[in-house]
Amino acid sequence: MPQHYILSVDYSDGWSRMLEHLPAITALTGLTHLTLVHVVETFKRLHIEDTPQAAESHLKKLAAQLQQDQGIQVDYRVEQGFAASEIVDCAIRLDADGIIVLNRSHSAGREILRGNIAMNLVRMTRLPLLVVPMDGKVIEPDAVIMLATDGSPSARAAERRFGEFMQRGNHGLVVWVDDGEHIEDTTAQEALVTISGQFDNATAQRLKGEPARELVKAAAQENAALIIIGKRGTTPISDMLLGSTAATVARESHHPVLLVP
Template sequence: MFKHILVAVDFSPAWPLLKQRLESLSAWGAEQMTLIYVLSSRYPATPEETHRPYYEAKLAELISDLSSLGVNVDSRVLSGEPGAVLTETAQTLKADLLLMGCRGHNRLHEFFLGSTALDAARLTKCPLWLEPVAEDQISTDFDLLMLATDGSSLVAGAETLTGRLAPRFQRCMAVTAACASEGCEREIADAQSHLDKLAGCIEGLETKILNGDPRRVIVSEAKHEGADLIVIGKRGRNPIQEFVLGSSAEAISREAHCAVLIVPNTLG
């Protein structure tokens, strides 16, 4: 599954919640975790390079926190644009997963998702796990996995990974948003045909066609069903097209009450 997990660290009070997620993911066969702190070049208040030993020492403390997991843990302090540095490092280290915390529904949440997390989502070549770090949102349960698909080839990576993850959850559901109005019969039939095909590949898969804007109805259905993880595909064939602003993927990442796993369409 995720043998090498790269973790974005910002030394916020969210660390205990991210640690909980790492503890649960370690049971999936993780062998290596790499903690990364980026001295951002984006903001005037960026810590100076002379502060690097301080952050290295802080990371060493976090490594100690993870000693009971039985996996190899290392760390790095890097410099540059955080989103780009994190995704480049994940690719260089051949990480299977990039884990980042995202804030709750407030100005900081908008700021964070408008910068580092969305930059990472646009650029990542490996699955990106966005973990809500608000106390009222965190859940380390693996009860319901929800795949949001539009049936296109660009979400094939998300569908493939869902099949691999499904045995880890009590339930697995695939949803697609389609027009349910009169005259949309063909669209509905095509959507159902694709969902039926997925159900034939993933044992026990539940399927559902939702009526309305996917940016709204998928988040609403996930909350109604109590999903613990939403899996979505990252569309686009190049860094300019990928994860464009206003896309369903971005909206779901912003509004979801639970963790969101963004999967590139290049996943094998």
């Protein structure tokens, strides 16, 4: 399982909610190393609290607090530029296993219209991205892990990550959603049996409807600890307006979503 995550840190309203989720996320993922990254967006007018020096001072204190509270290694870095791209570049430079970001897309305000860091990372990430909803309940680490699959090659990496959770003993649910456009055949059932049949602690469910909506609904009904879903490529045209199933689930879910490119 991955051990080193990058945690996107900002000072916007509500970001401190991430600190409430972090103990459960640590327990769920088994992470042992966290690097806090704050990006000073130099194209914006900066207040004194937005300077690199102020950001570094804040991150130093936060890293010390988290290292003591979580019992894991915590480092920090301050970058400058466009937030999402700098976070992705930093994660690649540090050879991190994934990125964690707080999603506030359910909130009213300008961020829905102009996009936020989480949704930009959804478009751009080349690494697994854990999207934590700001207004979601703190997860129970032993709750069900839900895998969304459509049997396509882009789902393979997500299926492997699901298998890692199953091998750790988590309870799993494999979900396939028929969108009404596909001719009924045995593909879905075969895929569900193949994936869930590998593990005694996994079950399967086949749904029908609009995929993103049904996946979000199923996660709520199951009170899922995590939704795992594959993401096609890094910046495909279909993702530019967040039109893909994976991006829509990440935006709309009130449960954490792990996007696996």
